[in-house]
Amino acid sequence: MTTMNQDAPGRNSVSNATSVRRRGGRPRSAVAQRAILDAARDLLISEGFAGLRLEHVASRAGVSKATIYRRWGSKEELCLAVLDELASPHIVIKVTGDTRQELLAATTNAMRAVTDTPFGPVIEALLSQIAMNPSLGDPFRATVVQGRRDEVRRAVARGIARGDLRPDADTELATELLVGPVYFRLMFGGELTDTVAERVVDAVLRGYAAAPASSRVD
Secondary structure, eight states: OOOOOTTHHHHHHHHHHHHHHHHOSSOHHHHHHHHHHHHHHHHHHHHHHHHOOHHHHHHHHTSOHHHHHHHOSSHHHHHHHHHHHHHGGGTOOOOOSOHHHHHHHHHHHHHHHHHHSTHHHHHHHHHHHHHHOHHHHHHHIIIIIHHHHHHHHHHHHHHHHHTSBOTTOOHHHHHHHHHHHHHHHHHHOOOOOHHHHHHHHHHHHHHHBOOOGGGOOO
């Protein structure tokens, strides 16, 4: 007579759970996504947007092309994901209570992103597409650019609230004055140094500084 082993299912469950634990690390989908974004970033830097092929991204990432399309519906969507990830850490401006320091961060955050991180060569590779291709440019402006504008605008508004900047200071224009020189120099050439950042901020402060209390008309 054959005796059924009542413990087998339990042992199989324990074995399966142990196998899962042994694998450890991030879920396979997260590993694949990381590999795709890294591959796309590297290929954008080396090949540019025109030379970027999703089959090449898939090959470098060790995934199928279908795996990419399950996450991003087009080459433009994948490029936007790369841009968003690279830009995001450099957008937030720490609130310090010091208006000049916060405005300086608005400029230096953008500067560091293009000089010290892969965001610089990636944005250079995509500048013409951002300008001409609405499927990339429109969402880029709505997410990455708008996120930076909002953060800088809040820093300017804090300066107004503290009485360091004029109540009628144009927050939109001040935002462009603080960050615009970084991208102008990225595109057309010129130094991007701490000294340049300080000159930009001091020029904005001179233009928008609140009048001394003694000279205000009540």
